[in-house]
Every structure is written in C-alpha cells, then in structure tokens.
Amino acid sequence: MTYGCNFTPAHRLPRRCLIAIGVFDGVHLGHQTILKEMVDEGSRLRIETAALTFEPHPLEVLFPGRGPGRLMSLDERGQLIRSLGVGHVVVLRFDHELAGMTPGEFVKDSLLSICQPERVYVGFNFTFGRSGRGTAGTLAELGARHGFGVRIVPPVIAGGMTVSSTAIRDLVACGRVDAAEELLGRPFRLSGVVGRGDGFGRELGYPTANVVPDRELIVPGQGVYAATAAVCEEAHPAVINVGVRPTLGGGALRIEAHLIGYTGSLYGARMGILFAGRLRDERAFPDVGSLRRQIGIDIREAMRILNRRQDAVLQ
Numbered sequence: 026m027t028y029g030c031n032f033t034p035a036h037r038l039p040r041r042c043l044i045a046i047g048v049f050d051g052v053h054l055g056h057q058t059i060l061k062e063m064v065d066e067g068s069r070l071r072i073e074t075a076a077l078t079f080e081p082h083p084l085e086v087l088f089p090g091r092g093p094g095r096l097m098s099l100d101e102r103g104q105l106i107r108s109l110g111v112g113h114v115v116v117l118r119f120d121h122e123l124a125g126m127t128p129g130e131f132v133k134d135s136l137l138s139i140c141q142p143e144r145v146y147v148g149f150n151f152t153f154g155r156s157g158r159g160t161a162g163t164l165a166e167l168g169a170r171h172g173f174g175v176r177i178v179p180p181v182i183a184g185g186m187t188v189s190s191t192a193i194r195d196l197v198a199c200g201r202v203d204a205a206e207e208l209l210g211r212p213f214r215l216s217g218v219v220g221r222g223d224g225f226g227r228e229l230g231y232p233t234a235n236v237v238p239d240r241e242l243i244v245p246g247q248g249v250y251a252a253t254a255a256v257c258e259e260a261h262p263a264v265i266n267v268g269v270r271p272t273l274g275g276g277a278l279r280i281e282a283h284l285i286g287y288t289g290s291l292y293g294a295r296m297g298i299l300f301a302g303r304l305r306d307e308r309a310f311p312d313v314g315s316l317r318r319q320i321g322i323d324i325r326e327a328m329r330i331l332n333r334r335q336d337a338v339l340q
Contacts, residue, residue, distance in 0.1 A: 031103030033075070033113040035139040042113070043067050044075045045146040046136075046153075048082060048190070051096035052105040054210045055148055055181040055188040062178060063146045064110040072143060075113035076106050077136070083119050093194055094243025096209075098216065115139065128159030132167045144174040150189070151177075183207050200246035202300035212253075212299040215242055217280070219256075219291045225273065226283065229313065231320050233266070233281040234291040236298065244280065249304045251327035254284050255297040261287050264320070264327045265298055268307035272316050285324055302330045 043063050049056045060076060067074040080099050085092030097105070103114045117123070117135060126134065131154050136142070145168060153159040165175040181188045184207035196205040197213055205213045217238035226233035234254075238244060247268040254263040261284040269275045282298060284291070304323050310316040 028080075028116050029100050029103065031100065031107050031114055033115055035115050035117070038075055038113055038115055038140050039073045040141050042073045042075050042140050042142055043070075043144050043146065044077055044136075044140060044142045045111075046077045047148060047151065049076065049078050049102055049106060050082065050190045051193055051209055052102060052109075053096075053188050053190065053193060053208055054183050055178075057109060057210060058181050059146050059148055059178045060106060060109045060111055062176070063144075066144070067112070070143070073112045074110070075115060075140070076111050077115050077117055077139075078102065078106075079119040080116050081119060083124065086119055086121065086124060093191070094198075095241045096190060096193060096197070096243060097214065098239055098242070101214075101216070125155055128154035128163050129167060130154075131159070132164070132171060137171060142173045144176055146176045146178060148178055149180050183210075194243055197243050197245050200248045200250075200303050202245055202250065203302050206300075212301060213245070215244065215280070215298045215300070217242075217296060217298075219294050219296055221292060222281070226281065229317050229320065231283050231317070231324075232288075233283045234294075234296065236280040236282055236296055238280060244278070245300060245303075247278070247307045249307060249323055251301045251304055251330040252282070253299045253301065253331065254282050255299065256284075256291060256294050261285065262328060262331045263298070264304070264323050265300070266307065271307065271309035272313070283320070283324070285328065301327075301334060304330075 043066060045059050045063050063074050082092055082095060106114050147161050147164060149161060151161045161177040168175040184204055186192055186208060188208045193205050193208050202213050215238055217236040219234045220237045222233060222235035245267050250265040252263045252265045254261045263285060264283045266281045269278055304326055
C-alpha cells in the first residue's frame with residue numbers, strides 16, 4: 026500500500042537512524058515532546074530521524090466497529106510530524122498478523138527489518154505486541170539485546186491533565202474544545218467536504234455550509250461553537266452548529282458552518298474547521314424569529330472570542 030508525499034516507504038528508510046514509535050493520533054503535546062527530543066538529538070549526532078506510525082488505528086483492527094474516532098487523518102498526521110523536523114515518516118500496516126506478534130517478534134521482524142536504530146523513542150505508556158504485553162520497559166530490555174538504546178519520555182502535563190489522545194477525544198466528545206486545545210497545543214481541527222443543504226440558513230439570512238466530515242474523525246459534542254473556517258486557502262471567522270436542529274423538528278446530526286461575512290458558493294469545497302470555543306448548547310426555540318435573533322448574538326460572541334485570540338497572537 027502506498028501513502029502520500031509526507032511518508033517514506035519502509036525500504037527507503039536509512040539503516041542507521043533515530044526512530045520514534047507510536048500511533049501519534051493528534052500529534053499532541055506529548056507526541057511533540059517525544060519527536061522534538063529525537064530531532065534535537067539527531068541534530069547533535071548528525072543522524073537522520075524517523076517516526077514509525079500505524080494504519081489503520083490498532084483499536085480499529087482489534088475492536089471492529091468500536092475503534093475510537095480519530096483526531097486527524099493519516100495525511101494530516103504525516104504532515105504535522107514532518108513539520109516538527111522529523112526526516113522520515115513510515116507507515117506500518119496494522120493487521121491481525123502484526124497484532125499477533127510477540128514483543129520480541131515485533132522488534133525482530135518489523136522494526137529491525139526496516140532499520141538498525143541507534144535509539145528508539147517512545148512515550149511512558151507505550152505498549153506493543155500481542156495483547157499489549159510489551160511495555161516501554163520491555164522494549165528497553167529488547168533494545169539491550171539487539172544493540173539499540175531506548176528513550177522513554179515521561180508524561181506531559183497540560184491544563185492539569187496528563188496529555189493523551191484518549192483524554193483529548195473525551196474532551197472533544199463533550200464539547201470542551203478549549204481544553205482539548207491545551208493538550209493538543211493548537212486548536213482542534215475537523216475536516217470535510219461541503220455537501221448540499223436545504224437552504225434554510227439562507228432563508229434566515231445566515232447561509233450555512235453543510236460540512237460532511239471525513240468519516241473516521243471524531244465530531245465535537247452537540248452545541249454551537251466559534252471557529253475559523255479554512256477553505257480555498259483562505260481563513261474566515263465562523264459560527265458552527267453541531268446538532269440536529271430541534272427548532273426545525275430534529276433529524277440527523279449535521280455540522281453547519283456560517284462563515285461570517287462570506288457570500289460565495291462553497292458547495293464541493295474542502296473545509297477545515299478550527300474550533301476556538303463553545304458558545305452554548307443547541308436548543309429548540311419557540312419560533313424562527315427567536316432563532317434568528319440568537320444567531321445574531323452567537324455571531325457577535327464568536328467575533329469577540331476570535332478577535333481576542335488574534336489580539337493575543339499579536340502581543
């Protein structure tokens with residue numbers, strides 16, 4: 026299987042390198058600490074660096090239909106890892122054969138088959154091998170046997186929490202996108218394609234884009250959010266409604282984006298939504314006029330949040 030330009034085929038990986046191993050979903054502050062430490066060491070030693078990640082997510086294979094929603098696509102993962110200065114990103118296909126390997130078999134038949142690392146970097150909670158029996162400590166023991174060092178990076182604390190992909194997913198799922206941002210080190214982003222809507226937003230005077238998210242991504246909890254919408258290489262302030270539109274009788278979950286001040290057509294465009302904060306719960310209004318007035322309030326509050334963030338960046 027081939028991947029995009031941000032990835033290196035396993036057979037082209039330099040034999041001697043530093044390598045970090047993990048799923049790296051979200052490339053959060055904990056992942057960034059691991060990768061930056063490796064990159065700094067690679068610069069000092071003048072040796073190439075690589076990240077080994079897995080596709081699909083291991084839990085999607087181990088628990089079909091019950092795997093966690095992803096924080097980002099594989100392409101975004103590769104792009105972010107490379108942006109941290111990592112020289113190579115290699116994708117190892119995760120299947121039942123790989124899942125069934127013992128820790129020793131994984132090191133011998135998977136890791137050492139693609140490179141001879143000087144050092145391997147992993148997080149404190151790293152597990153590998155059949156039933157997750159291998160730990161970071163197990164990897165260190167195997168490294169001593171096979172001639173490579175292992176650096177176990179301790180947990181990173183942000184917002185009073187231990188940073189992990191699981192913690193971030195939980196925060197996003199309940200709508201706490203501001204807290205998720207603290208752990209990610211950047212706004213939570215949801216990507217998708219603009220599909221056809223029913224035109225009701227335009228009738229209200231606030232046209233919306235009906236964003237169909239990439240199917241594997243986690244969606245924030247129902248509510249109204251301030252955000253920045255990136256589309257056609259431009260960024261626009263936006264109000265996002267994630268919900269079922271109870272004022273109109275409910276229905277399937279939708280992600281509707283109103284780009285403040287934008288008047289063009291967005292149908293078919295790819296959009297990235299960077300969530301800045303949660304404005305309120307989604308709720309039913311007694312009439313359409315009340316909903317229209319609330320949308321006006323939401324827009325003013327969203328602009329206040331977005332302007333405050335912009336001012337903080339400029340300081």
